[in-house]
Amino acid sequence: MFNKRIKIKELLAQEPTGQEVTVMGWVRTFRNNQFIALNDGSTNNNLQVVAGLGKFDDELLKRITTSASLKVTGAIVPSLGKGQKMDMNATSIEILGDSDAEKYPLQPKKHSLEFLREIAHLRFRTNTFGSVFRVRHSLAFAIHKFFNDKGFVYMHTPIITASDAEGAGEMFRVTTLPFDEKNEKTPRNEDGSINFKEDFFGRATNLTVSGQLEGELGATAFGEIYTFGPTFRAENSNTARHLAEFWMIEPEMAFCDLEDNANLAEEFIKYLIQYAMNNNREDLEFLAQRLSDEEKQLPQDKRSEMGLMEKLEFVLTNNFERLTYTEAIDILKESNHNKKKKFQYEITGWGMDLQSEHERFLVEKHFKKPVILTNYPAAIKSFYMRLNEDGKTVAAMDILAPGIGEIVGGSQREERLDKLEDRMKEMNIPAEELWWYMDTRRFGTVPHAGFGLGFERMVQFVTGMTNIRDVIAFPRTPKSAEF
């Protein structure tokens, strides 16, 4: 019986010719004791249900409150009012679930994003979050489509990992060892350290911070793989662009160098934007409007130069700017911004790590478009990145997006066993723990490369949401895991 309903998005695309249909959804507002704005989540547009005067009991009408769920049947006719092309003249209204108006926290008015974060379980029922999460869904779908169409194998890398050598950040421990206040039940070695042999896996384990190392195992068999799954970082990060639990896409390609890698990343990002623009135009236009309304409250110099749609269009039609770390340092050094000493962190010269103000200057002020920075000094990058011929830089790449910062981090991997071992020794990475990783270099090693794209940062970029906590359903951040 329930599958007889028509979704409001589909209905609104039809012409009103008196057809009798059934819809189900939640009440957004009930105006004039007669007009129900009904929403079923398929689109932000509501169906106006008209409850003709005198046709329904007062007792029933009283129960039509904000967010009550209804099953409504009636004829679809051209609207007599101005705001919509069709009305449903209700012949039957059934209340599926009441919603106590005195207790329901959402009102038909603008709410702050901060307040909505505190009621994250209900915020999907707002237009903003409806749009954000429909776009998020589309992007997730497009990721699989992009890689599937290219013949990549979708690989599920483990969530629980025994290696703590990945070096990508602090990890969450996974254990079944007893935890009591005095630690009396915790198994100990003779020297007092915790005996992990007694733990579930017989060793210390953690939540993954990256699927890359396992991804490389797949790439050196299937040729091209990608992962798309949750990732965990136990960093005490309190920013609008970090989460303790987030989703990451990590393609890994054999027979691939840094340039191929950068080409793929750029194509990938553009594909995702194009997909959302083709499939979520209505939601993006709503979000663009929201963003522009929001920015009207900011001082002139803090507003974006482009609207959301223009920005996405611009990224699609322009090549990402590609330059080396060394070139970037030169640009920063020679900039008027630097000469006027406007950087908080001084440009000390080659070898320094770029601060986010430097990255933002390059992306938002100098080039005004996404930038692919390559070939960083080896000393500031990870052990697995391929050492360049100059002996001092590695084949790394970061893609920096306006307003978001680093959206992609990747590299060509060090496929030469001796060079990899040297590098691990230098950086105190225990090669023996990663024996399985080293085996790819021992048996048929091959030039290969890959990158990680932060999914939530991508969703932020496409939706224009400025806080990463507003593009994931239930954000996990330090001191916060309510829902």
Add this chain to the structure above:
RNA sequence: UCCCCUUUAGCUCAGUUGGUUAGAGCAUCUGACUGUUAAUCAGAGGGUCGUUGGUUCAAGUCCAACAGGGGGAGCCA
């Protein structure tokens, strides 16, 4: 973790140099109206001023600590 800002009704916010009974809009409730568009009109209810301590004759207002939220930085995707 560091720096800055902030916390007053369900929500968004006023609240003067410390001084009677802490206000507004929206929401809610009651009634009216009935082709409305965040409906409108009239009325009503609704507050431990984040928590604890201090200064003072007197604290929403000043001070301190703690907690929550926001912005920026670091770590990174």
